[in-house]
Amino acid sequence: MFLSPAILALILVSAVISLMLILASGFAIQVLQKWNINSGSELQLNLERRTYLISTLLIWAFASELISLMLFIYNAESMSGQFVGAMCATGVLNVNEWGWPTLFLKIAIFFSGTIWLALNYLDNKGFDYPLVRVKYLLLLLIVPMVITEFYMQTRYFMEMNPDVITSCCGSLFSVDAKGVASEVSSLTPRQAIIAMYGSGLLLMLSGTWYLLRNKGGLLFSLFGLTAFITAIMSIISYISLYIYEHPHHHCPFCILKSGHDYAGYTLYIPLFLATSLALAAGTISYWKKIPSLNSSVAVYAPKLVYLALIFFNIFYILATWWVWQSNLTMESIWQ
Amino acid sequence: MIEFFRKQAYLIDFTMSSLLRRKGKNFGLLLVYTLIVFMLASVMLFSHSLRKEAGIILQQSPEIIVQRLVAGRHALIPAEYIQKMGRLRGVTSKKGRLWGYFYNPVVKANYTVMAPDHLDLSTTEVIIGAGIARTIGLGIGDYFTMRSNNDTFSFQVKDIIERNSELVTTDLVLISPKAYRVITGIPEGQFTDIVLSVRNPREVRKVAEKLVQKLPDIRPVLREEILRTYDSIFAWRQGIVFVLLIGALLAFVIFAWDKASGLSAEEKREIGILKAVGWESADILHMKFWEGIIISLSAFMLGYLAAYLHVFYSSAVLFESVLKGWATLYPQFKLVPFIDGLQIATLFFFTIFPYVVATIIPIWKASVTDPDAIMR
Amino acid sequence: MFPVIRKSAFVLIFFLTGTLLMMLTVIDAMTKQSSTRDSLNQRAMLVKEFGLSDLALSTEARYTRHLTLADRHSAFQDHPTSFDHFPSGSIFLPPSQLTHD
Numbered sequence: 001m002f003l004s005p006a007i008l009a010l011i012l013v014s015a016v017i018s019l020m021l022i023l024a025s026g027f028a029i030q031v032l033q034k035w036n037i038n039s040g041s042e043l044q045l046n047l048e049r050r051t052y053l054i055s056t057l058l059i060w061a062f063a064s065e066l067i068s069l070m071l072f073i074y075n076a077e078s079m080s081g082q083f084v085g086a087m088c089a090t091g092v093l094n095v096n097e098w099g100w101p102t103l104f105l106k107i108a109i110f111f112s113g114t115i116w117l118a119l120n121y122l123d124n125k126g127f128d129y130p131l132v133r134v135k136y137l138l139l140l141l142i143v144p145m146v147i148t149e150f151y152m153q154t155r156y157f158m159e160m161n162p163d164v165i166t167s168c169c170g171s172l173f174s175v176d177a178k179g180v181a182s183e184v185s186s187l188t189p190r191q192a193i194i195a196m197y198g199s200g201l202l203l204m205l206s207g208t209w210y211l212l213r214n215k216g217g218l219l220f221s222l223f224g225l226t227a228f229i230t231a232i233m234s235i236i237s238y239i240s241l242y243i244y245e246h247p248h249h250h251c252p253f254c255i256l257k258s259g260h261d262y263a264g265y266t267l268y269i270p271l272f273l274a275t276s277l278a279l280a281a282g283t284i285s286y287w288k289k290i291p292s293l294n295s296s297v298a299v300y301a302p303k304l305v306y307l308a309l310i311f312f313n314i315f316y317i318l319a320t321w322w323v324w325q326s327n328l329t330m331e332s333i334w335q
Numbered sequence: 336m337i338e339f340f341r342k343q344a345y346l347i348d349f350t351m352s353s354l355l356r357r358k359g360k361n362f363g364l365l366l367v368y369t370l371i372v373f374m375l376a377s378v379m380l381f382s383h384s385l386r387k388e389a390g391i392i393l394q395q396s397p398e399i400i401v402q403r404l405v406a407g408r409h410a411l412i413p414a415e416y417i418q419k420m421g422r423l424r425g426v427t428s429k430k431g432r433l434w435g436y437f438y439n440p441v442v443k444a445n446y447t448v449m450a451p452d453h454l455d456l457s458t459t460e461v462i463i464g465a466g467i468a469r470t471i472g473l474g475i476g477d478y479f480t481m482r483s484n485n486d487t488f489s490f491q492v493k494d495i496i497e498r499n500s501e502l503v504t505t506d507l508v509l510i511s512p513k514a515y516r517v518i519t520g521i522p523e524g525q526f527t528d529i530v531l532s533v534r535n536p537r538e539v540r541k542v543a544e545k546l547v548q549k550l551p552d553i554r555p556v557l558r559e560e561i562l563r564t565y566d567s568i569f570a571w572r573q574g575i576v577f578v579l580l581i582g583a584l585l586a587f588v589i590f591a592w593d594k595a596s597g598l599s600a601e602e603k604r605e606i607g608i609l610k611a612v613g614w615e616s617a618d619i620l621h622m623k624f625w626e627g628i629i630i631s632l633s634a635f636m637l638g639y640l641a642a643y644l645h646v647f648y649s650s651a652v653l654f655e656s657v658l659k660g661w662a663t664l665y666p667q668f669k670l671v672p673f674i675d676g677l678q679i680a681t682l683f684f685f686t687i688f689p690y691v692v693a694t695i696i697p698i699w700k701a702s703v704t705d706p707d708a709i710m711r
Numbered sequence: 712m713f714p715v716i717r718k719s720a721f722v723l724i725f726f727l728t729g730t731l732l733m734m735l736t737v738i739d740a741m742t743k744q745s746s747t748r749d750s751l752n753q754r755a756m757l758v759k760e761f762g763l764s765d766l767a768l769s770t771e772a773r774y775t776r777h778l779t780l781a782d783r784h785s786a787f788q789d790h791p792t793s794f795d796h797f798p799s800g801s802i803f804l805p806p807s808q809l810t811h812d
Contacts, residue, residue: 003574009684016692053699074677081566344719351718389766395759407784436773445770499750500757505767530762561764561779563807571804636729643736664770671747672740
């Protein structure tokens with residue numbers, strides 16, 4: 001077990017967020033059972049009042065979750081000096097079996113959080129809270145994720161053992177190794193490029209279609225998610241190679257380092273932002289048939305789609321630019 | 336959009352007036368809060384910079400230091416061990432070193448005495464670290480005495496090691512190997528330890544394994560282990576201080592909670608009146624939100640800035656002895672500041688986050704109370 | 712008469728100054744890093760020249776002065792069960808090679 005302020009902070013934050021969400025889920029169950037907007041009973045009045053508290057709590061919880069995701073990666077990066085074999089965050093995440101699941105859960109919670117916040121925002125626009133049940137049902141689905149994350153993260157830090165000789169990005173993200181990471185690394189650039197720009201094109205088309213016809217919001221979200229996955233795969237498969245100017249270094253974390261001009265931030269920030277906007281857009285657009293939300297959906301959904309498209313484009317432009325300005329030429333790999 | 340900003344500006348105006356109406360209480364809170372941020376930030380900035388610096392300068396320490404252990408303790412190593420090691424692939428040089436400690440009972444200080452053979456020192460000359468020169472008030476040309484078990488030896492101070500390297504050399508005494516053997520009685524053919532240079536860093540581990548196989552009573556200390564030790568020690572020490580300060584933090588959180596939940600009658604009346612004149616719960620929540628932001632952000636900024644000045648412009652006067660460890664002989668050094676986002680994010684989580692969490696529920700309670708219940 | 716500054720403007724100015732000053736600390740740190748590079752290199756060269764392995768943070772006990780060269784028993788040098796009597800021993804971790812094998 002390592003005792004450092006960043007680890008203490010991460011555990012503390014996860015614990016508090018879990019506590020907040022458990023509190024909120026008690027309320028959610030009550031809402032699901034007893035909510036009746038037409039009733040004037042004291043219980044209903046209390047519930048309505050309490051929604052204020054719960055939404056404020058959750059806005060804070062999800063915002064902290066985002067910062068804790070960044071802190072988690074940062075911390076992994078900074079601990080790489082303390083393990084034999086670790087050169088960057090990859091090595092530290094590999095120290096035991098809890099590292100990667102924690103990271104993936106944090107990302108999943110971040111995206112679910114944005115969906116929930118979008119839903120909540122929309123719901124508050126309707127005078128009769130039409131989505132209140134949906135929203136709290138979704139919350140009940142997020143709660144187990146948050147608690148699992150707390151559990152996994154705690155075990156990850158508790159079971160960190162300095163004896164372990166971990167493997168770092170060089171061996172995990174290599175073409176010859178086994179496992180998902182190396183499968184992704186061994187995608188040929190051609191496949192990765194087709195996947196990334198192809199899904200990008202689909203995204204643009206569905207976005208434009210939505211803007212023109214007001215249809216296909218969910219499809220847009222789905223393509224957003226696909227674009228996110230293909231983008232991450234492309235970063236591992238070929239964009240990182242061009243940033244490192246090294247034909248075999250596939251690490252998705254080393255690009256965050258100062259030695260590579262913090263290139264990673266210019267890619268990850270627009271990408272995460274765009275994906276969460278796309279998810280929010282789809283979530284909102286789905287409810288346009290509800291009369292009390294109709295006008296709000298018509299205002300907000302296109303805005304979100306616009307923003308998502310802008311940020312995705314920023315990502316694609318930057319990714320292309322990083323590849324284009326690189327000194328690496330890879331004729332040998334381009335079959 | 337402009338409407339939105341105008342509304343927030345009015346809310347801030349109002350919040351500020353309301354805060355200033357209870358000056359004493361709010362400034363008290365701000366002061367305590369700033370002090371907590373200041374303490375945590377000082378510890379953090381200090382240890383982080385020290386850790387960075389250690390990582391950079393110890394990068395030059397020897398690849399392998401070979402010690403001999405007798406009965407679990409570090410013992411002198413015979414010179415023939417160098418021959419016994421034989422030719423090792425990748426090792427470019429093998430050198431016996433002579434060094435040890437000397438305790439000066441007069442000033443109750445411990446020196447590290449080294450006898451390097453590449454310096455051009457006569458048997459009556461020494462070079463001393465700046466810390467020693469300061470503690471016993473010596474200058475170049477003065478005499479420096481060391482007692483062995485049967486005699487006292489005097490040396491002339493030939494030079495003083497540069498002050499800006501005190502972090503690693505403050506207590507060093509450099510002396511000629513001949514004089515050192517006479518004082519300590521270490522016979523020819525014995526060394527304190529042996530240093531190996533290895534050209535390729537990848538081979539260091541292999542070399543160390545081979546050494547232990549050949550000579551079972553030795554213990555190699557690798558450069559990467561040195562670096563790892565210093566990398567983790569400062570993080571650990573920061574952690575310890577933070578755990579200790581969590582008590583203070585909790586006390587503060589309880590204080591903030593109490594202040595937010597036990598609203599004074601006056602504050603309650605204020606909220607009641609606001610609601611009676613048409614403010615909604617959301618507006619009151621907004622106002623209280625601004626109150627929290629103003630207090631916590633001010634405390635964060637003031638505390639952090641004060642800590643920065645404290646650590647890098649006054650050499651952490653307040654608690655440097657605790658952070659550096661106890662001893663009569665202190666290194667005096669100006670730290671090179673290193674800051675990174677991890678530090679600031681952690682600081683944020685340790686200070687602003689608990690405050691927000693502690694006040695959120697009381698604030699909500701205040702905002703949803705009925706006006707008539709308060710004003711009755 | 713002085714023009715009356717609105718309180719919200721004051722808050723805004725205060726936070727902007729604070730943010731600027733915080734950014735200034737980062738810039739200050741960077742300039743100091745580059746201006747002290749020489750003395751940092753000098754220290755590194757001394758470390759190389761004399762084969763130093765430790766920082767001279769605490770000189771009172773040999774296992775805290777040369778932390779990385781401490782052996783397993785140095786903190787119990789007087790008697791196997793006697794407590795470590797140097798206060799600095801309590802604020803140093805044992806070196807990494809002793810804590811894992």
